Amino acid sequence: MIAFLWAEDQKGLIGKNGTLPWYLPNDLKYFKQATIGQAVVMGRKTFEGMGKKPLPNRINIILTTDKDYHAEGVEVMHSREEVLKFAEGYEKDTMIIGGSGVFQHFLDDVDMLHRTVIEQEFEGDTYMVPMNWDEWTLVRSEAGELDEKNKYPHRFELYKRKTR
Structure with a gap:
């Protein structure tokens, strides 16, 4: 299964300078x-924005x-088709985690959405x-605790694609 996972502000902002x-x-x-x-799929800019360190x-x-x-500790793929082929043979979830161009590539393939909505506006690009x-x-919406x-x-939302 392919899932998206992201956090966004009230206007859909997801990033600033990577x-x-x-x-x-x-x-x-x-x-x-x-x-x-799970497997996480990200673009090069997202990976480099995380300090070029693979997620453990x-x-x-x-x-x-x-x-x-x-890059050390990662698999590099060069096409949507290559990722889809991997996901098809992978027993667990393949999580698309950004950036926006990568999300765009998989819009027609995604089955689940994990969205965090932050009820605030931020600056970004x-x-x-x-x-x-x-x-x-x-499927589920849960308010995050403030401290x-x-x-x-903020709230955590889970969506499932309706039958096509």
Whole structure:
């Protein structure tokens, strides 16, 4: 199964200069719980924005058109078809985690959406691709807890694609 996992602000912002525009430990914890033991697919800029360090206990796949790209501890793939072939033979979930160009490539292939909505506006330069929400059913929505480290109201949503 292919799933998207991302966090966005009220206007759909997902990034700033290759990183997250906010600090929200609850979302980082949710991200870890959802992706541990799975395969994560990200673009080169997203990977480099994370310091070029593979996420532990996951299969890290970098999708790039650069045929000469190499990084330690990751698998490099060069096409949507290559990722889909991997996902088809993989027993667990293949999680697409960004950036927006990578999400765009897999819009027609995704089965589940894991979305964190942060009820705040931030400055940034990268937005989530537009989703046709008529194609999705909300399965779960859970408010995140606020505390001294998690200052922004947020909620975790899970969507399943309606039957095609």
